Amino acid sequence: MRPVAVIGLGKTPFGVFPDRDLRSLAVEAGRKCLENGHVTASQVEAFYLGNFAGPAFMGQNHLAPYIAEGLGIEGIPATRFEAACASGGTAFFHAWAAVAAGIYDIVLVAGVEKMTSQTTPRVAEILASAGDVSGEMRAGATFPALFAMIARRHMHDYGTRREDLAAVAVKNHANGARNPYAHMRKVITIEQALAGKPVADPLTVYDCSLVSDGAAAVLLAPLERAAEFTAKPVRIAAVAQTSDRFALDEKEDITTFPAVKRAAAQAYKMAGVGPRDIEFAELHDCFTIAEIVALEDLGFAPRGQGGRYTSEGCTLPSGPLPVNASGGLKAKGHPVGATGVGQICDIVLQIRGEAGQMQLPRHELGLAENLGGSGASAVVTIMRAA
Amino acid sequence: MKVYTETVVHSAPEAYVSEAPYQIAIVIRDDGSRVTGRILGVRVSIDDAVELAETRDGVPYFRKADK
Numbered sequence: 010m011r012p013v014a015v016i017g018l019g020k021t022p023f024g025v026f027p028d029r030d031l032r033s034l035a036v037e038a039g040r041k042c043l044e045n046g047h048v049t050a051s052q053v054e055a056f057y058l059g060n061f062a063g064p065a066f067m068g069q070n071h072l073a074p075y076i077a078e079g080l081g082i083e084g085i086p087a088t089r090f091e092a093a094c095a096s097g098g099t100a101f102f103h104a105w106a107a108v109a110a111g112i113y114d115i116v117l118v119a120g121v122e123k124m125t126s127q128t129t130p131r132v133a134e135i136l137a138s139a140g141d142v143s144g145e146m147r148a149g150a151t152f153p154a155l156f157a158m159i160a161r162r163h164m165h166d167y168g169t170r171r172e173d174l175a176a177v178a179v180k181n182h183a184n185g186a187r188n189p190y191a192h193m194r195k196v197i198t199i200e201q202a203l204a205g206k207p208v209a210d211p212l213t214v215y216d217c218s219l220v221s222d223g224a225a226a227v228l229l230a231p232l233e234r235a236a237e238f239t240a241k242p243v244r245i246a247a248v249a250q251t252s253d254r255f256a257l258d259e260k261e262d263i264t265t266f267p268a269v270k271r272a273a274a275q276a277y278k279m280a281g282v283g284p285r286d287i288e289f290a291e292l293h294d295c296f297t298i299a300e301i302v303a304l305e306d307l308g309f310a311p312r313g314q315g316g317r318y319t320s321e322g323c324t325l326p327s328g329p330l331p332v333n334a335s336g337g338l339k340a341k342g343h344p345v346g347a348t349g350v351g352q353i354c355d356i357v358l359q360i361r362g363e364a365g366q367m368q369l370p371r372h373e374l375g376l377a378e379n380l381g382g383s384g385a386s387a388v389v390t391i392m393r394a395a
Numbered sequence: 396m397k398v399y400t401e402t403v404v405h406s407a408p409e410a411y412v413s414e415a416p417y418q419i420a421i422v423i424r425d426d427g428s429r430v431t432g433r434i435l436g437v438r439v440s441i442d443d444a445v446e447l448a449e450t451r452d453g454v455p456y457f458r459k460a461d462k
Contacts (some may be wrong), residue, residue, distance in 0.1 A: 031411045129406065129407075129409065129410040130408055130412050131409050133406065133407070133408040133409070134408040134409045134410065137408050138396070140418070142400055142429055143429075143453075145431040146408070147421050147453060147454055148419050148431045148432050148452075148454045148455075149404055149407065149408075149417055149433060149454065150419055150431060151404060151406065151407065151408055151410045152405070153404075154404045154419060155403050158400040158401065158402050158419075158420075158421060160439065161400045161401060161402060162399070162400040162441065165400075165441045206405075207403075207405045207416075208405055208406045209402045209403065209404050209405060209406065210402050210403040210405075211402075212402075215409065232449075245403070256431075257421065257431070258429040258430055258431045262398075263400065263421075378417035
């Protein structure tokens with residue numbers, strides 16, 4: 010396998026855009042990305058699209074060539090990847106694999122979701138289709154309910170407190186306020202987070218990521234050609250995609266995500282680093298408890314201690330391991346299919362030193378974790394300055 | 396049978412909006428297998444004993460056991 014670099018990125022703001030459709034969002038991110046990577050549409054050899062539920066949200070299927078056409082890149086392989094909330098990360102993984110294997114040189118990866126044209130109950134139903142619709146979802150579960158049950162068990166087994174969950178939300182909101190591309194740029198207090206409207210006990214609205222529209226894109230090339238396109242290539246030191254049991258009630262222990270642990274072990278080995286070497290991370294905080302569990306599964310905090318680690322300030326921008334300096338899914342927003350690609354964009358911006366007010370003091374080795382469903386898919390990526 | 400974990404759903408999917416708030420739980424059956432079901436009657440907590448009250452549309456409905 011040959012080393013692969015990210016040579017360009019582009020994204021739309023995440024938020025509520027009633028007058029934008031799915032294609033225009035994806036095309037905006039893709040065009041910005043091509044421009045950023047100094048690549049013309051005709052140089053792109055393959056197009057990988059992450060999208061969770063365009064057909065359900067928008068009634069439009071066959072999305073990859075639909076968006077490729079909008080970008081003026083016709084005639085090449087254009088493929089959509091769906092892995093629930095890990096759709097973007099999955100598209101990125103397969104794009105990397107193709108470039109690493111020498112099949113293509115210049116590959117465009119985009120992620121997109123257009124969610125806000127539906128009512129909240131309908132959104133809940135579409136998102137629920139990423140779970141077991143013949144089992145847990147038929148019983149009346151939602152994604153917030155599945156993660157609420159994880160939170161309850163984590164609190165029971167490890168003494169994680171409601172305040173620890175709130176600390177994740179307070180931090181990510183504070184971070185998002187510094188991100189011009191974030192959906193919600195609003196600082197909140199721990200009291201507000203604790204008093205939020207209940208969604209699924211013990212989770213309130215402040216524990217849940219946002220329903221957002223948005224798109225993100227990155228360009229990949231072999232590291233040896235990266236200098237043709239950019240002065241600041243960012244090397245993909247490792248990327249691993251894994252899977253696990255589908256339904257939550259099929260798992261032995263719901264307070265950990267084996268898919269994340271497996272992907273992390275592979276990625277650390279491939280990159281030749283360990284959790285202590287990682288300088289900053291973008292973690293999949295679809296719910297506050299998910300960031301806490303990810304801290305443990307990735308080896309940043311001891312088992313059961315992710316909540317305390319957060320409450321002690323370890324994941325603040327000034328802490329030893331800044332997490333979600335972008336605001337995360339909680340504040341930046343969670344346009345499902347765009348999320349995994351958006352995380353890569355935010356890691357790249359940090360490593361390039363282009364993160365503006367979000368810029369972290371240590372920013373040379375970053376990790377992204379993208380989770381699908383209640384843990385049935387995971388992608389872990391480690392990136393460093395080339 | 397006992398409760399492995401539970402939550403009260405306030406924000407329900409389209410099909411169940413009229414029933415919210417309602418409690419769901421992952422229940423450990425006596426043979427060790429697990430299932431997600433609804434809770435009828437009083438709210439339950441982790442480790443509470445439950446019994447099967449009925450099955451509707453393939454969904455088990457549990458209630459807190461007397462002791």
